[in-house]
Amino acid sequence: xxxxxxxxxxxxxxxxxxxxxxxxxxxxxxxxxxxxxxxxxxxxxxxxxxxxxxxxxxxxxxxxxxxxxxxxxxxxxxxxxxxxxxxxxxxxxxxxxxxxxxxxxxxxxxxxxxxxxxxxxxxxxxxxxxxxxxxxxxxxxxxxxxxxxxxxxxxxxxxxxxxxxxxxxxxxxxxxxxxxxxxxxxxxxx
Numbered sequence: 682x683x684x685x686x687x688x689x690x691x692x693x694x695x696x697x698x699x700x701x702x703x704x705x706x707x708x709x710x711x712x713x714x715x716x717x718x719x720x721x722x723x724x725x726x727x728x729x730x731x732x733x734x735x736x737x738x739x740x741x742x743x744x745x746x747x748x749x750x751x752x753x754x755x756x757x758x759x760x761x762x763x764x765x766x767x768x769x770x771x772x773x774x775x776x777x778x779x780x781x782x783x784x785x786x787x788x789x790x791x792x793x794x795x796x797x798x799x800x801x802x803x804x805x806x807x808x809x810x811x812x813x814x815x816x817x818x819x820x821x822x823x824x825x826x827x828x829x830x831x832x833x834x835x836x837x838x839x840x841x842x843x844x845x846x847x848x849x850x851x852x853x854x855x856x857x858x859x860x861x862x863x864x865x866x867x868x869x870x871x
Contacts, residue, residue, distance in 0.1 A: 696721035704815035719867040742856040744778035748795045754786040777802040793848035801839045842870045
């Protein structure tokens, strides 16, 4: 992705304030952190859409479909790249979708594994854009090593929540429902 500047979450939003409190208070369970991240990501602010809008887009579904139909990760990446070029569109979420293709082919069920990895990658991005500013003696993570461990715990929580249940979609409509169902699970994970 190069040396781009990370855009932090809207600090004035009460929904994002709850997420930021999760980075301060180590008494809040990891499941609560996941809940608050996805509740905030789905809440609309002026000029912003819920993250699910792009996650449910035809481009992201095209990536899922490429993984479903390909026999190798290289084939899936090539197919997805063609789709993006044809549509003349790309986004940070499309980059995350592409990034998790190779790891998805290390499982017996690449499409399901891709879905889980995609949600983990999006969550990791959300955590990374803010949590690094909450490291020190008065925060949940006292050091960079603790922050790295915290991110790994959050990824495991996403893996447990998204990885459980069916992750199959045969159409854009089914993909949209799958995204909605998965986000609902993440907003309420225990």
